[in-house]
Amino acid sequence: xxxxxxxxxxxxxxTPKRREATQKHHSLAPIQSKEEKKRAREAAKAARVAARAxxxxxxxxxxxxxxxxxxxxxxxxxxxSRRSVGEFFLPIIFVVLLLTLIPQKTTTNAExxxxxxMTQVISIGIMYSVLMVSVLDGVRLNRKIKxxxxxxxxxxxxxxxxxxxxxxxxxxxxxxxxxxxxxxxxKVA
Numbered sequence: 272x273x274x275x276x277x278x279x280x281x282x283x284x285x286t287p288k289r290r291e292a293t294q295k296h297h298s299l300a301p302i303q304s305k306e307e308k309k310r311a312r313e314a315a316k317a318a319r320v321a322a323r324a325x326x327x328x329x330x331x332x333x334x335x336x337x338x339x340x341x342x343x344x345x346x347x348x349x350x351x352s353r354r355s356v357g358e359f360f361l362p363i364i365f366v367v368l369l370l371t372l373i374p375q376k377t378t379t380n381a382e383x384x385x386x387x388x389m390t391q392v393i394s395i396g397i398m399y400s401v402l403m404v405s406v407l408d409g410v411r412l413n414r415k416i417k418x419x420x421x422x423x424x425x426x427x428x429x430x431x432x433x434x435x436x437x438x439x440x441x442x443x444x445x446x447x448x449x450x451x452x453x454x455x456x457x458k459v460a
Contacts, residue, residue, distance in 0.1 A: 351451035357441035370394035
């Protein structure tokens, strides 16, 4: 007569060692060798590289939802076909920063108050004037984009298209994503 573990109170196997008891065994996950894991990592990396390349080319299937659609593509091409002050804003700010860091001897005026060096005043004036011209250019671009898109794509919602174009115009040309498909000066129909 054989006894079952329930009848005798024993479990029918030895108590596992602590190391064996604390190891987690994922029954749902397939057991993979190091080579299989390495191949899977390499395949995932190749897929990411291919997806990034497709995104940079402007393939419609690889674009996020905010960049999809014929109207958005037109806005990208429209913005990329023109030069704007906004794309030069960052380099100008860098030059202004360098000019303000140049140590200069401060002088005092007739009342004994310190005078700010002229190069710093001029450089900060240049920065604010470029900022204002960039904002005015953005407002003008916003209106122009909405007008052109309404004529070219009737029925397309215009909400956000102007801001989309303006933000793209403030990025330096080589930093834009997806990459520009048209050259500056080309006509966009």
